Amino acid sequence: MNLVLKVWRQPNAAAEGRFVEYEARDIPKEASFLEMLDIVNEDLARRGEEPIAFDHDCREGICGMCGVMINGVAHGPEAATTTCQLHMRSFNDGDTIVVEPWRARALPVIKDLVVDRSAFDRIIAAGGFITAPTGSAPEANAVRIPKGDVDLAMDAAQCIGCAACVAACPNASAMLFVAAKVSHLGLLPQGQPERHRRALAMVAQHDAEGFGACTNHGECEAVCPKGISLDFIARLNRDLIRASFGFVRKARAHEGAA
Numbered sequence: 001m002n003l004v005l006k007v008w009r010q011p012n013a014a015a016e017g018r019f020v021e022y023e024a025r026d027i028p029k030e031a032s033f034l035e036m037l038d039i040v041n042e043d044l045a046r047r048g049e050e051p052i053a054f055d056h057d058c059r060e061g062i063c064g065m066c067g068v069m070i071n072g073v074a075h076g077p078e079a080a081t082t083t084c085q086l087h088m089r090s091f092n093d094g095d096t097i098v099v100e101p102w103r104a105r106a107l108p109v110i111k112d113l114v115v116d117r118s119a120f121d122r123i124i125a126a127g128g129f130i131t132a133p134t135g136s137a138p139e140a141n142a143v144r145i146p147k148g149d150v151d152l153a154m155d156a157a158q159c160i161g162c163a164a165c166v167a168a169c170p171n172a173s174a175m176l177f178v179a180a181k182v183s184h185l186g187l188l189p190q191g192q193p194e195r196h197r198r199a200l201a202m203v204a205q206h207d208a209e210g211f212g213a214c215t216n217h218g219e220c221e222a223v224c225p226k227g228i229s230l231d232f233i234a235r236l237n238r239d240l241i242r243a244s245f246g247f248v249r250k251a252r253a254h255e256g257a258a
C-alpha cells in the first residue's frame with residue numbers, strides 16, 4: 001500500500017508544532033499501524049531526518065503506552081482496538097491519514113506524538129491502592145465474592161491507562177479512567193476500608209491536574225480500547241455522594257461534641 005501521512009511534528013514541549021506530510025510507500029497490509037510508522041522512520045533515518053517520536057511498549061494492547069489520534073479518532077477507526085493492534089488492512093491504498101498526539105491541557109505534548117501522562121500516575125498515587133495486608137496467596141475460596149462482583153471488578157481492571165478517553169472527551173475529562181480504577185478496587189472486599197476516601201482523593205487529584213468534568217457525552221466509552229462502560233462513572237458518582245454524606249455526618253457529630 002502507498003499512503004500519505006500528515007503527522008504532527010513538535011520538537012519539544014515549548015516549541016510550536018505543525019503538520020508535516022510524508023509518503024509511506026510499500027506498506028504491507030498486515031503491518032500494524034506502529035510498524036507502518038517504523039517503516040516511515042527507517043526511511044527518515046536513511047535520509048538523515050529526525051524520526052517521528054511515538055510512545056509504545058508491549059505492542060499487544062495491554063500496557064497502554066501507545067495511542068494517537070488517527071483521522072480525528074483516538075486509536076483510529078476500529079472499535080475496541082489500541083493503536084498498536086490496529087492494522088493497515090483497515091485503510092485503503094492511496095489514503096491520506098492524519099496522525100496527531102492526544103490533545104488535553106493535562107497531557108502536554110513532550111515531542112511529536114508523545115504526551116506526558118504522569119498526571120495519571122499522580123491520580124493512582126492519590127488513592128489507587130489498598131492497605132489491607134495481603135501476605136502470601138490465600139486459599140482460593142477463603143474470601144468469597146459474588147460472581148457478579150468479580151466479573152464487574154475484572155471488567156474495570158481492564159483499563160490500561162492509555163488516556164484515549166481524555167483525548168476523545170470534549171471536556172478532556174479522565175473520569176472514565178478514574179471510575180475504572182476506583183471501581184476495580186471498590187467492588188472487592190479488600191478494597192472496602194478506603195473505598196470512599198479513595199474516590200474522593202482520586203477525583204480531587206483528577207481535578208487538580210486540570211482534567212475537565214464529565215458531562216455524559218459518552219465519547220470516552222466509544223473510543224475506549226477495553227470497552228470500559230460509562231456505568232462505572234455512575235458507580236463512582238454514587239461512591240462520591242456516599243463519601244460526602246459521610247464527611248457531613250462526621251462534621252456534625254464533631255460540632256455536636258464540641
Ligand code: SF4
Binds near residue numbers: 223228
Ligand atoms: S478508560 Fe479506556 S480509554 Fe480510558 S485510560 Fe482506561 S483503557 Fe484507556
Ligand code: FES
Binds near residue numbers: 057058064082085
Ligand atoms: S503498545 Fe502496549 S497497548 Fe499499545
